[in-house]
Amino acid sequence: SQQGEEDPQALSIQEGENATMNCSYKTSINNLQWYRQNSGRGLVHLILIRSNEREKHSGRLRVTLDTSKKSSSLLITASRAADTASYFCATVRTGANNLFFGTGTRLTVIP
Amino acid sequence: KAGVTQTPRYLIKTRGQQVTLSCSPISGHRSVSWYQQTPGQGLQFLFEYFSETQRNKGNFPGRFSGRQFSNSRSEMNVSTLELGDSALYLCASSLRPNLDEQYFGPGTRLTVT
Numbered sequence: 633s634q635q636g637e638e639d640p641q642a643l644s645i646q647e648g649e650n651a652t653m654n655c656s657y658k659t660s661i662n663n664l665q666w667y668r669q670n671s672g673r674g675l676v677h678l679i680l681i682r683s684n685e686r687e688k689h690s691g692r693l694r695v696t697l698d699t700s701k702k703s704s705s706l707l708i709t710a711s712r713a714a715d716t717a718s719y720f721c722a723t724v725r726t727g728a729n730n731l732f733f734g735t736g737t738r739l740t741v742i743p
Numbered sequence: 744k745a746g747v748t749q750t751p752r753y754l755i756k757t758r759g760q761q762v763t764l765s766c767s768p769i770s771g772h773r774s775v776s777w778y779q780q781t782p783g784q785g786l787q788f789l790f791e792y793f794s795e796t797q798r799n800k801g802n803f804p805g806r807f808s809g810r811q812f813s814n815s816r817s818e819m820n821v822s823t824l825e826l827g828d829s830a831l832y833l834c835a836s837s838l839r840p841n842l843d844e845q846y847f848g849p850g851t852r853l854t855v856t
Contacts, residue, residue, distance in 0.1 A: 662842075663842075663843070665844070667847075672831060672850075672852070673849050673850060674747070674833060674847035674848050674849045674850055675833065675835075675847040676847070677844045677845065677846070677847075680843060680844060720786065722786075724842045728799075729791060729798060729799040729840060729842065730776065730788040730791055730799050730801065730842070731776075731778075731788065731842060731845065732788070733778075733785060733786035733787075734785075735785055736785065
């Protein structure tokens, strides 16, 4: 079963706008990762945030983590049409050895 | 450096048959994990191999099995195929089983009719 839920399930924005996706999970974690998937293909690792970190940046990506609320958010700034994809959060549970993926958010960026 | 490769990319099988999927990790990577992705269940972990040993297994029936060879290449096998096995099967590799970052292949799309 999946570890977490993401919302919204789908998001449609104009090019240049910011996109925010949220992820909630259920158990204590070691780290949380975000992946992107283009149209039924392989996943690409975007960013990792450890349980003792609260915020992390990578290029146009900003990730926050609130372990007290068991939630994370991914912000993509100045979106581009090429950002159109599905975005998944994945957690590494404390004591576990595999990734547990969320349900994903389908982002569409309109040129 | 070449990425993770999976073969075949597409496969159509009939119920009751068996299938073998192959994954070649990035050169130097010794950990390989397999995931199943379906519209209904999303991405689910199947198993993980490191140095030819299965370290971890997800909640799948015994019809799903795998192995890893000395060159780190991995195969997964599904026997007695069911319609519900239709899915995208993704393989991921990493240097070590530390789960900091996994590199995914393009997947094998299996359709069971």
